[in-house]
Amino acid sequence: MGQRLKFMRKYWPLYVLSIPGILYFALFRYIPLLGSVIAFQDYNIFKGMWDSPWVGLYHFQRMFQYSDFLLILKNTVLIGVYDLVFAFPVPIILALLLNELRLVVYKRIIQTVVYMPHFLSWIIVGGFVVGVLSPSTGIVNKLIGLFGFEPIYFLGEESYIRTILVGSGIWKDSGWGTIIYLAAIASINPDLYEAAEIDGANRFRQIISITIPCILPTIVILFLLQIGNFLDFGFERVFVFLNPLNNQNGEIIDTYVYRAGLVERQYSFTTAIGLFKSVVGLLLIVIANRFSKKVSGEGLY
Template sequence: MSSKIGPTEAVQPFATSREKRAFIRKYWALYVISLPGIVYFIVFKYFPLFGSVIAFQDYNIFKGIAGSPWVGLEHFQRMFAYPEFLTILKNTLLIGLYDLVFAFPIPIVLALLLNELRVMAFKRLVQTVVYMPHFLSWVIVGGVLVGIMSPETGIINTILGFFGIEPIYFLGENEYIRSILIGSGIWKESGWGTIIYLAAIAGINPDLYEASQIDGAGRLRQTLSITIPSILPTIMILFLLHIGKFLDFGFERVFVFLNSLNSENGEIIDTYVYRAGLIDRQYSYTTAIGLFKSVVGLVLIAIGNTLSKKTTGEGLY
């Protein structure tokens, strides 16, 4: 009788502490490798959570958390009673919704298209080109796009001038800022987002495609009937992760394009927290805003995970 431990036996609860110690000694290298990640999350993710208590205080940096007076839910009431914050919350929700509707599907489509390329040299070239913007900082991306959209020297307005159209100051009008934010994000991150989808596609059993070819299925039918259903669990996991940061659109992504002329439609919670918290030193108020944003993200993940498990059987937990 073989003494080899099967896959199902390896995940069974330990009967004794001796078995547990033997298991740890056997896989000690994996525990050592995981330590930096564990320390990172403890120091930078979990430990700062204790600072969220100042959302319920009138925090004073000289008195500290222990000496600052408690004010209960005053900052949360102020947050929802402040007209400017409600406008900013609306902007954040709309921009997050646009990003979910327009930006999230692009990496999926791009991965499907890249998967159809048969000339490997050309495929690698295309992948490199679409990946490269990811490695540029938002400061560089902002500088490039500001130059492209300049009303005097920008290439877009130069082309419009050939058709007799007056120059448009894209970053000086509220109606364009949301499209600029979403479009720049698609250009910068879509290529990088295809990596996980291409890896999922590579894991599909080739026998499925061979069987479909025998049945006379073309490339489009194979994509619709095999590729997309096979990567659907991956799509759902990334979708859940995306809605978890629905209100966390990104400070740098917006700040480089924001100015007094487009802030009515462009300012989001992150830029408002920077202005009210760091510049105006309203620490308790902005902590309350951050706590509210985290709770909303947690609720969205819980709802999305429940719906995903009921519809596809896949979830984060």
């Protein structure tokens, strides 16, 4: 105990610097967890959390008996799988391509261009995508018209909404995702590349045999974090594209929680849904972490 106090006295400035972060997580992450108790109550906003009657697992039973919830869960899982399969590898590929650029000025320009969409809000991105895909004035339908085909109302058909959601996310965030991978690539010992060149390895072979294996721990960590957020696709990202015509395939848990919880005031029911989503995310990340440690030896803990 005395040694620990001595250590804290020695590095007290670091502990002081950590106080804002600790307060943030305490106020906005841990204390709100107490509100999860209303998932087991018939919560009344006027009676409050302490006086609302307890109903046990009623809202969880209702959740699985509600046919619309099963459809929404299916949409969330499918969109999450598409995002994991198609969007996750894009920053890795983009980072590898950027790393191969030798003209520094050109490399900086490309990096700036691919980073910029990340700083746009989803409202702006949604307006941009709607304009591009417009059946009357959108550039995509203009190109389709040049080949003699009829315009397509992309946001008015259920079959396109998932592609639009995943594709817009790739355009917005793939450039920003390259930052961590480029930092990992920059930490690779240059001697490895020199030795590979002496052995006659070309650039592609160096990427396969040196770059990718060296950044594999980073890829695994980010993949596990992505697994943990598998059902947390993002409210704003989906809400800006939803309309009655594509709602059947586009609505996810987050948008349904907003509609049922805030608009229809079903607080206990939507809290149960949110708690279910959090538990599933925790289980997924624990299972994925164990599997990763057995296969690659890398994990979050």
